[in-house]
Amino acid sequence: MTQSTEVWNSAYDNDTAPWIIGEPQPAILALERGGRIGGRVLDPGSGAGEHTIALTARSYDVLGVDLSPSAVAYARRNAAAKGVPNARFEVVDMVALADSAGHTLGTFNTIVDSALFHVFMEDDEARAGYVRALHMLCEPGGYVYVLALSDTEPGFGPRIGAGLIRDSFAGPGWEIEELRPDSYYGRITESNAEQARELEADGEGKVELAAWLARIRRTG
Template sequence: MPTGGRPAGHPFRTWPRSDMERTIPPEQFDRGYAEGDPPWVIGEPQPVVAELARSGAFGGTILDAGCGTGEHAIHLALLGYEVVGVDTAANALERARAKAAEAGCTPRFELANALELPPEPRFDTVVDSALFHVFGPADQRRYARSLHRVCLPGAVAHVLALGEANAEFGPSVRQDEIRDAFADGWDVDYVQPSRYAGIAYGEPARVMGVRDGDRIEVPAWLARFRKR
């Protein structure tokens, strides 16, 4: 199991292009988790997600879409929620299960593609921290439909995605892209400016004027949708 850090050849030494037209392939993520910590692994939940939890924004059974190494699923499980984390990266899930065991909680982690979730409504809340923005436009809409299938009526989806002002750090999306993707079957509560915490490595660190491996915060969007 990786102990952290990233070798020079790490597949996410720099993020994919922010103006991409295609979805980043799952195998690239799996290789990234096998070879070290990608830039979105900060060793704790995103501050925005932790604040949502403190404010009572979560309820019922929670889906952590694109759960990665499990920081959000574990945080919510320790608060007493039933949580299911899904990811296409087997290496990430292996690390998530080990972290959950160390923390003494039992969220469930499943190998699954968030674009093709089984048609079984079972979730009351969704948390998406930095998954939406790795999809191209067509898959963004496909993803919203996939979430709609597995959510119960009235379910709430929280989406935290990188904003377009940080192209040097990672793939980014515009506010209208988020709204358009969730136009069918969802009501928009809000799409508002937010912040996303990450680790700057390689070229992004140089461009942003920070040291390699420094923690940073970049512009993001925080959106909340309700299933009709």
């Protein structure tokens, strides 16, 4: 089962979230530099808001959503502190959204998932619901990018195999155009110190972890 809202709230309220590194993931910034992001942009599981803030500052029309009210509050404070007060965030349950009627989010040309998909690795039902929500929210011809922790190396967090991404987007309406190794950066906190005991942090306390980066097109 995936974690409850209260568990996610606690990670932000107590500053124990290992995914908060104070900046966007380099892999996501590389997508933007490569011209892979355009149109309306959705940042599901936006967390501390780093990607929504960075893309808003670059004049993209982007919305960050997260299940956790504490995450959204954190992201709004973060945006104000970084001089991007117009960055937009909403509390949204992406899994529940799949089976709801009359949602008001609209559709998006680009969806950038940084470290949300892998949260559902052991919850087949939630993962399927999440993928349905992505299909509902992504414009035909639009793209979903998934940056997820990889099980190819030791690390912390929910690490997955490439096969889980392939299988989850194998149904009608999707085409995986690219799935390749990349990197994800986290930090060591009291919540993951045991898992991370063999990892070496840099001078800023960040650790580089193996990841997958997938480019997935909605075909219909």
